[in-house]
Amino acid sequence: MSEPILHITGLNKSFGPVHVLHDIDFDVRAGEVTALVGDNGAGKSTLVKCIAGIHGADSGTIEFQGREVHIRSPKDAAELGIEVVYQDLALADNLDIVQNMFLGRERGSAWLLDEASMEKAARETLASLSVRTVKSVRTPVSALSGGQRQTVAIAKSVLWDSKVVLLDEPTAALGVAQTRQVLDLVRRLAEQGLGVVLISHNMADVFEVADRIAVLYLGRMAAEVYTKNVTHGQVVELITAGRSGDIGLARPEHAVL
Amino acid sequence: MNEKEPTMTQTPTASPNTAITDFGIDTTTMSTSEAVRDYISRLRAGQLGSLPALLGLVALVIVFASLSDVFLSLNNLANLLAQGAGQTIIAMGIVFVLLVGEIDLSAGTASGVAGAVLAMHFAENGNLLGGMGSTVFIMFLAALGLGAVLAALLRIWAGTAMSVLGIVIAASGMSANPWIEMLLALCTGTAIGCITGYLVSRIGMPSFVVTLALFLAWQGVILQFIGEGGVIGISSSPVLDKVANGNLSVLGSWLLCVIAVGGFAAATLGRHFTRLRRGLVTQPTSIVLFKVGGIGAIGIAATALLTVNRSPNDNIVITGVPYVVPIVLGLLVIGTYVLNRTRYGRHIYAVGGNREAARRAGVNVTKIRASVFVVCSSVAALGAIVYSSKVGSVDPQAGGLNTLLFAVGAAVIGGASLFGGRGRVSDAVIGGTVLAVVANGLGLLRQPAAVVSIVTGLVLLLAATVDALSRRRAASATR
Ligand SMILES: Nc1ncnc2c1ncn2[C@@H]1O[C@H](COP(=O)(O)OP(=O)(O)O)[C@@H](O)[C@H]1O
Ligand SMILES: [Mg+2]
Numbered sequence: 105m106s107e108p109i110l111h112i113t114g115l116n117k118s119f120g121p122v123h124v125l126h127d128i129d130f131d132v133r134a135g136e137v138t139a140l141v142g143d144n145g146a147g148k149s150t151l152v153k154c155i156a157g158i159h160g161a162d163s164g165t166i167e168f169q170g171r172e173v174h175i176r177s178p179k180d181a182a183e184l185g186i187e188v189v190y191q192d193l194a195l196a197d198n199l200d201i202v203q204n205m206f207l208g209r210e211r212g213s214a215w216l217l218d219e220a221s222m223e224k225a226a227r228e229t230l231a232s233l234s235v236r237t238v239k240s241v242r243t244p245v246s247a248l249s250g251g252q253r254q255t256v257a258i259a260k261s262v263l264w265d266s267k268v269v270l271l272d273e274p275t276a277a278l279g280v281a282q283t284r285q286v287l288d289l290v291r292r293l294a295e296q297g298l299g300v301v302l303i304s305h306n307m308a309d310v311f312e313v314a315d316r317i318a319v320l321y322l323g324r325m326a327a328e329v330y331t332k333n334v335t336h337g338q339v340v341e342l343i344t345a346g347r348s349g350d351i352g353l354a355r356p357e358h359a360v361l
Numbered sequence: 362m363n364e365k366e367p368t369m370t371q372t373p374t375a376s377p378n379t380a381i382t383d384f385g386i387d388t389t390t391m392s393t394s395e396a397v398r399d400y401i402s403r404l405r406a407g408q409l410g411s412l413p414a415l416l417g418l419v420a421l422v423i424v425f426a427s428l429s430d431v432f433l434s435l436n437n438l439a440n441l442l443a444q445g446a447g448q449t450i451i452a453m454g455i456v457f458v459l460l461v462g463e464i465d466l467s468a469g470t471a472s473g474v475a476g477a478v479l480a481m482h483f484a485e486n487g488n489l490l491g492g493m494g495s496t497v498f499i500m501f502l503a504a505l506g507l508g509a510v511l512a513a514l515l516r517i518w519a520g521t522a523m524s525v526l527g528i529v530i531a532a533s534g535m536s537a538n539p540w541i542e543m544l545l546a547l548c549t550g551t552a553i554g555c556i557t558g559y560l561v562s563r564i565g566m567p568s569f570v571v572t573l574a575l576f577l578a579w580q581g582v583i584l585q586f587i588g589e590g591g592v593i594g595i596s597s598s599p600v601l602d603k604v605a606n607g608n609l610s611v612l613g614s615w616l617l618c619v620i621a622v623g624g625f626a627a628a629t630l631g632r633h634f635t636r637l638r639r640g641l642v643t644q645p646t647s648i649v650l651f652k653v654g655g656i657g658a659i660g661i662a663a664t665a666l667l668t669v670n671r672s673p674n675d676n677i678v679i680t681g682v683p684y685v686v687p688i689v690l691g692l693l694v695i696g697t698y699v700l701n702r703t704r705y706g707r708h709i710y711a712v713g714g715n716r717e718a719a720r721r722a723g724v725n726v727t728k729i730r731a732s733v734f735v736v737c738s739s740v741a742a743l744g745a746i747v748y749s750s751k752v753g754s755v756d757p758q759a760g761g762l763n764t765l766l767f768a769v770g771a772a773v774i775g776g777a778s779l780f781g782g783r784g785r786v787s788d789a790v791i792g793g794t795v796l797a798v799v800a801n802g803l804g805l806l807r808q809p810a811a812v813v814s815i816v817t818g819l820v821l822l823l824a825a826t827v828d829a830l831s832r833r834r835a836a837s838a839t840r
Contacts, residue, residue, distance in 0.1 A: 158721075179723055190721070196714030198782035199707075207711050208722030214704045223641050242642040246835055247406065 107170055109134045109299045110155070110186075110268050115164030117147075117154055124150050126324045128164065132268055132299040137290060139310040139331075140303045142320030143343055148303045151320070152270045156188040157181040169267070187261035189271045194257040197246040201238060202226040204245055205260040229263045230255075233292055237285070251282025258289050268299040275309060287313050307336055321346035326353050393645045407834030411776040413827050414791045417820075418798065425802035432805055435671035439683055443605050445771075445797025446685035447472075447748025448764055452771035452789035453696055454740030457733040459772055460700075461713045462781025463561060463568035465734060468741045468768055470579035471553045473760025475742035477586040478531075479546040480593035480755035483601065487536040497585060502528055508552025511559035515731045520558075523551035523739070539600035543746050550742025551735060553579070558731030568734075576765070584757045596753030604688070605751035608681030611668045617687055618664035622657045629653050685747060689790060692740070696786030709733060713781035744768070770817065771796050774824040780832055795820070 108131035117125040124147045132138050142148050153159045155166070157175040165172055168184050175181050181188070195204045202219075205226045212218030226241050235255055238248070245253060254274050261269045271290065275283040283306075291313050294300045304310050310317060311331060319326040319342040326346045334351070341348035391399060404412065425432040451468055458465045465471075478489070478501075485492035493501060505527045512520030527548030535541060557575060561568045587593060596602045609617060633649045636642070643649075664682060672679040700706035711719040712729045720726045741760075748764070749755050768789075775792030777784025799820060803813045 178721055182723065188721075194718055194721070196711045196718050196782070198710055198714035203707060203710075207707070207719065208724050210704050210707060212704075216702055217704060217707065220636070220639055220641055224639075240642055244408075 106133060108132055109169055111167040111170075112155070113165050113167075115151070115154060115166070116162045117150055117159060118162055124323050125154070125161075128320075128323075128325050129328075130318060130325060131328065132301055133316075134267065134299045135294055135297050136315040137294045137300045137302055137313050139314035139317045140301055140320065141305070141307075141310060141317060141339065141343055142326075146320040146343075147323040148320055149272055152188060152272050152301070152303065155181065155186060155268075155270060157186075158188075182264065185265060185267035187264060187266040187269050189254070189257045189261055189269065189274055191273045191276055194260075195245045195253055198244065200244050201230075201241045201248075201256050204256060205229070205263055207260075209264065225263065226259075229259050232296075233259055233262065233289055235259065235289070249282065251278050251285050254278065254282070254286050255289060258286070258293070262293060262296070262298070266298065268301070269293055270301040270303075272303045273305070274302070275304060275306065283309065307339060310339070311336065319343055319352075321353060324353060327351050391645055393647045396645045396648055405834075407831035409776065409827065409831050411785075411788055411791045413824070414775050414788070414795055417774075418791070418795050421795065421798045421802065425798065425805070429802065429805045432802055434673075435666055435669060436673055436679070437801065437805070439608075439667060439671060439679075441797050441801045443683050443685050443751055444801060445767075445793050446605060446689055447744045447746075447751060448767040449689060449771055449790055449793030449797070450692060450744035450747055451741045451764065451768035452775075452793050453692055453786050454737035454744070455768050455772045456696070456777050456784050456786055456789050457700075457709065457736045457740075458568070459777045459779060460709050460781060460784050461730055461733050462716075463730065463733065464572065464769070464779070465557065465568065465737045466572040466765060466769075467553075467557060467575035467579055468572075468737055469760040469762070469765030470576050470583065471550060471557075471738045471760070472741035472745035472748075472764065473583045473755075474553065474579045474586070475546040475550045476745035476749040476755045476759045477583045477593070478549045479542045479601075479746065480595050480749065481586055482531075482542045482545055483537050483539070483595050483598060484593045485537075487534050487541075489531050490534065493586065498531075502531060504556070505531065505549070505552045508555035511563075512555040512735070515555070515559060515563065515728055517555065517558070517728065517732055517735055520551055520555040520732075520735045523548045524555060527552055537598075539598050542601070546742045546746055547739060550738045550740075550745070554735035554738030555731075557738060558734035561734060562727045562730035580757075580761070583759060587755065587757050587759075589757065592754050592756045594754040595749060601746075601750055602753065603684060603750070605683075605685055605747050606753075607684050608667075608679065609684065609687070611680055614664050614668050614680075614682040617682055618660050621687075621690055622660040625656055625660075626653045688743075688747065692743070693786055693790055700786060705729075705732075710782060713783075715782075741768075766817070766821065767793075767796055770821040770824070773828060774820060776828075778828050778832065779825060780828070792824070 110132035112128060112130040115125055115128040116123070128151060130151065140148050140151070150159065154161045155175065157177045157180050160176060166175060167173070173184060175184070196207065199207065202223045206222045210217050211221050223241060230238065230241065237252055237255070245256065248256065258269070258271065258274065275286050278286060287309055290300055290302055302314060314331050316328060316330050317334065317339055318328045319339065321342065326342050329351060338348040338351065342352055346353040431437055451472055455465055455468055481492045482489060489501070490498045505524050509521045509524035509528070512518070512524060527545060530541060530545045530548065557571060560566055560571045629649060630653060633643055633646065637646070667682045668680050670678050670680050700709065708719065708724045708729050711722070711724055712726050716726055745760060749759065771792035772784065772789045773779060773792065774795050775788030775790070777788045796817065799817055800813060803816060
């Protein structure tokens with residue numbers, strides 16, 4: 105097994121008196137989809153935001169590509185190649201696909217943007233992800249369906265030569281066909297060698313695309329297991345009770361790996 | 362993925378279709394009929410742009426032309442342009458503020474302050490200290506200094522530079538010179554904008570409240586500068602008088618026409634064919650040619666008409682395009698360029714479209730939100746130069762409520778959204794023309810001020826309704 109690209113140990117996070125994350129250990133490996141599951145309020149989004157630099161962690165270390173890093177802002181995370189795809193709040197409706205994909209990192213000089221290069225790169229990225237549902241890369245995002253928006257948001261993260269992509273419930277608001285489309289895309293990201301973290305509530309989706317599953321239970325990492333080593337029922341039990349048979353909390357060395 | 366790309370990027374001209382096929386049904390070029398259908402479907406989805414305003418303009422012109430035989434006279438049309446120009450310029454600045462989803466109710470009186478400073482510098486031959494009295498003068502310098510400091514805190518260095526320049530001009534007491542006066546007015550506007558921007562974006566007060574308070578405060582400042590019942594004339598300066606009352610020579614008019622139409626055609630066509638060649642998304646060539654042809658025809662026709670003698674008096678000859686036309690066109694080109702082609706402009710739209718998305722994408726939202734107020738007040742100061750020149754004097758009512766309503770109304774009527782994210786500088790020009798036509802036409806029909814106010818208010822209400830409805834339409838069209 106290769107070294108994890110992102111290696112988190114002993115991460116703690118409190119909001120005032122509320123201790124949300126307890127001594128979290130969490131690994132993300134390149135070329136793998138790691139599903140992050142857990143009940144509502146378990147702390148999944150908070151963990152992602154700590155990694156993304158939106159919240160500062162109280163303690164704990166984050167190693168990226170074997171090197172300890174300090175992520176203090178979204179910019180730090182982006183510079184390392186860590187991208188987050190939020191369920192919403194990701195795109196500006198009034199801008200078109202190209203403008204959204206390059207938002208904050210426009211090409212060209214500040215006083216003359218290089219539209220041609222951006223448009224070409226956006227199209228090539230979408231093509232490399234085999235996205236075939238957008239009529240034109242100059243379509244305003246307001247005219248896209250929910251699935252297409254999510255696709256653009258994900259493609260945006262790929263454009264940046266990113267190494268780790270974190271997706272917080274990317275399919276929560278989508279229909280069946282659109283969910284399909286996004287899951288395919290998630291798989292393709294991993295095939296391109298990125299480390300992918302997928303937060304999802306849907307067990308079928310998780311079992312379909314994830315190589316590994318990390319279960320958060322009340323702010324603690326209950327288990328990090330390989331998908332092929334567990335059953336549906338076990339994961340549900342881990343989510344709801346924090347343990348299942350010999351996997352889960354209450355055991356000091358909780359990971360089966 | 363990046364390893365595979367070079368083959369595609371290196372041969373874009375040789376096989377522009379590779380990328381298109383790879384991208385499935387992505388299309389870069391549309392046929393004319395497809396483009397027309399696309400436009401109609403966008404209209405259906407509530408993206409009306411300036412269309413309602415243009416249709417309204419046509420309707421208004423027809424109505425007024427049939428009711429008044431003076432309306433379409435060349436003299437009146439030229440006059441109409443100059444009458445609305447000052448407010449239209451202020452509206453251009455307001456578009457920037459509207460784009461980020463804020464409002465600047467103080468733009469009118471801020472412009473009035475700039476106008477008052479300009480007039481006083483001229484009338485007192487540069488001795489602002491004498492004109493204002495030492496206490497007021499020191500407070501004026503302090504306000505400019507505050508603008509400079511706040512701009513520096515926001516890292517808006519242009520704001521700092523302009524504010525400091527204002528202090529230098531005011532404190533040095535250099536004697537009257539129209540160009541210095543205009544520069545001082547601009548600096549004053551910039552400093553005001555820095556203060557507004559800081560209060561809204563750093564302190565986090567709602568722009569509605571900040572600018573309503575400043576609206577009143579600046580009104581008081583103008584009164585303080587000029588004095589109750591006072592008027593400061595500026596028309597004795599040939600330059601200051603000509604800004605809004607002078608015309609280009611006939612030769613100059615045609616030169617302007619060639620530069621404007623030729624420049625537009627060269628820029629549009631050059632861009633179009635470059636994009637076409639490189640396989641980028643373009644409109645159909647027929648539509649681009651139609652646009653260029655249309656603008657060219659309008660430009661040439663307008664120049665031809667405005668170079669004919671339009672004097673109602675047989676003893677004087679008035680020919681040439683009014684100076685306000687190149688002034689407004691110049692600002693239109695600059696504003697459009699900034700919004701469409703620069704990173705700053707892109708970030709303005711992003712902040713207006715989705716502030717949180719912009720923040721997460723690394724856009725400095727605080728700075729962008731502050732900067733639009735700086736742009737707005739600076740541009741408003743330019744508007745003040747034009748409307749003061751038109752009137753020939755500055756009085757305590759300069760930039761009052763009517764100016765503000767006209768300016769905000771012009772932007773909204775032209776199609777800029779009050780909800781942020783949607784609008785162009787050209788909207789201000791189109792909307793400003795609509796309002797200028799309304800005011801001018803009703804004036805020719807000898808309607809009392811009451812009617813003019815009511816009609817203007819209703820037009821604005823109508824525009825805001827169109828804005829709100831099209832926004833709802835757009836929201837329901839998604840998903
Ligand atoms: N900004 C915040 N301030 C205070 N409490 C927060 C904040 N964000 C999340 N929490 C709390 O942290 C806990 C975990 O939240 P979250 O990470 O959103 O859970 P999940 O994404 O797993 O549903 C919840 O109890 C939530 O109330
Ligand atoms: Mg969550």
